[in-house]
Amino acid sequence: RKEVEQDPGPFNVPEGATVAFNCTYSNSASQSFFWYRQDCRKEPKLLMSVYSSGNEDGRFTAQLNRASQYISLLIRDSKLSDSATYLCVVNNDGGFKTIFGAGTRLFVKA
């Protein structure tokens, strides 16, 4: 089992749709969690951190379920510019080990 697993993609959605990505992690002692976004041929960029209480930033909502060891990202009212690969990231070992998921590609179409 991979340490961090993401939904296989790609997701193809129309503009305005709501789309949800899930990510599971295997190490129950994992401490911090993030979602990154990577555009084609560019570097990954931090989208948001994920907190136990859940957090929201505009159209984006991140949730963490420690009991089930999964993280989710919800994007509401999708825009064309949301098209990208979304990476789930988990920190273990007191932050000394960072593991990236393989990413889920999203295509938002007009």
Next chain:
Amino acid sequence: NAGVMQNPRHLVRRRGQEARLRCSPMKGHSHVYWYRQLPEEGLKFMVYLQKENIIDESGMPKERFSAEFPKEGPSILRIQQVVRGDSAAYFCASSSGQLEQFFGPGTRLTVL
């Protein structure tokens, strides 16, 4: 406040040559990470360094690859005797510790 800087952005080498990739972390960051990304694939962790120390090199190939982060100057990822399979994007990231990482723009290595 400059972000993570990498140079060169593009590097072309012939098989057998050496490639040196440089990374300057964000100001105030002392943790540096190197990743490799092959076309149409995900990021693969290579090595994690702090100043003058290699913390985790579990993702580094056993031969030809080395990394350093000296007390002064940028972190260097060195690939000796490059082969075609080394062609990839190499990303560097930095952090201030147990927090989120910030990435540089990457170096695209092409081996002819």
